[in-house]
Amino acid sequence: MTVVYDKVALIGLGLIASSMALAMKRGGLVGQITGYARSRDTRDIARELNLCEVCETADEAVRDADLVVLCVPVGAMAEVMADIGPALKPGATLSDVGSVKKAVIEAVSPFVPDGVHFVPAHPLAGTEHSGPRAGFATLFDNRWCIIVPTPGTDRAAVERLEVLWQGMGANTDEMDADHHDLVLAVTSHTPHLIAYTMVGVADDLRRVTDSEVIKYSAAGFRDFTRIAASDPTMWRDVFLTNKEATLEILGRFTEELFALQRAIRTGDGDHLHAYFTRTRAIRRGIIDAGQDTDAPDFGRTPVKR
């Protein structure tokens, strides 16, 4: 393996940053990794895990770094940038891993010094766990990382970042920010909001006790609870910053839901059957694209009690 960057700085040390550190080490992709997190606890855990050289200030972490990656919630990026902007090395690449791209570009761009290449990115990978202990080296294997070059972004900087992500196991693709935010509103943001809603409803129902909902969760609800266990701060920021696209897709969702609800109320079995047949085909496509297994029970290892 060739070293892609001599020094990489990770700002924020949660699930994504810690997985990046482990994946970069696995691939021998970088010479040195520094890191910073605002919380002392997080810094202590990262040190204990020996994830990277943990610094006491963000300034110190980014000094002389060839690549700086913002791995903080979308809503915290402007503040972090105001802090580290002046310390960035001329010629360095600045990137991020935010789930929303238009709002990140608007928040970060004003603080990018001349001569620093800003290349926003979004790895489509994660679990419902958060914090530095949640990271693992294979998180990005066979997942997609979407690169969102801004107008005038240096092509060499874009391509070098793509080589890094490929070295960490990901497939890379490029997209503009608006399109990214719409695609993600469909494949991720709206599904998450819906899952959060359904789990909240179940939790609210007084006649169906918590223990019953939990006991009988394997019937479909279980998959919703995993999604709805994702990091609350990250997801609050996603919805607040991808407001327009999420509200648009939610509107379409509600319209469709009302049509199906009406079919149930009026007993229109043909409408329901036709709808459910159509949605089956899209699943086949996902299996064929290698983005999931069709093994029984999701390929889960049976849980022993």
Add this chain to the structure above:
Amino acid sequence: MTVVYDKVALIGLGLIASSMALAMKRGGLVGQITGYARSRDTRDIARELNLCEVCETADEAVRDADLVVLCVPVGAMAEVMADIGPALKPGATLSDVGSVKKAVIEAVSPFVPDGVHFVPAHPLAGTEHSGPRAGFATLFDNRWCIIVPTPGTDRAAVERLEVLWQGMGANTDEMDADHHDLVLAVTSHTPHLIAYTMVGVADDLRRVTDSEVIKYSAAGFRDFTRIAASDPTMWRDVFLTNKEATLEILGRFTEELFALQRAIRTGDGDHLHAYFTRTRAIRRGIIDAGQDTDAPDFGRTPVKR
């Protein structure tokens, strides 16, 4: 293992019936298994797989059976019962595996001859696949089977059926029909309708091409597509026959969704954060109850391409 029933007849030979046949054989739980399916293709496949003694008529399959299990979609049960009712052996137990219980009891009861013990049941297990080839012996391991005794049901018949389900790997519990239908509306029926809706919306969007939705599905949408790949006929019947409870939970869902939508529109981050924090706890309960794994990526085996 002790033999629980000398002869068991399975009416309908799909995912559940074929898994039952394999699980009963695994446990040495029954002396003889007969089966019938309306479709000649299904009967031929079941014979080829050597699942059970496949009969050419339902009458022939149930003759002398000590246990008859209706494994057809909920909407087909009355018709099947009209057919086999007169052929049931006095003293036999009649059961089913329908996802809805009140409607099944109303449909089936009028056709149950005197001296036959009707014990409705619902194993909470399944995959998105259907048909006799989809069955596997471990489907019910560590899953719940809910028994819904009707008023006056013979206790000995109930307990014997529970022994069979436990022998097939399941945990058993008893519940009345109304409560069952409400719990399942929360843990299964409404989540399925929502997943079907979201996948349909994604499929409809012209600006987000199919291939993008599929490529980037791992970000949350993927879990919805699995749920939305379930058998269309079975699910049509579920919604038509558990109309009241499903519409009630859907109403609660929509109300909650509108509140979250409003929080997004008005930028109320505190409301979103508090909601997302609450839903996280319920996930922990499911892991602790042994109904899912907290392994990264759902415990899926990485997909190789």
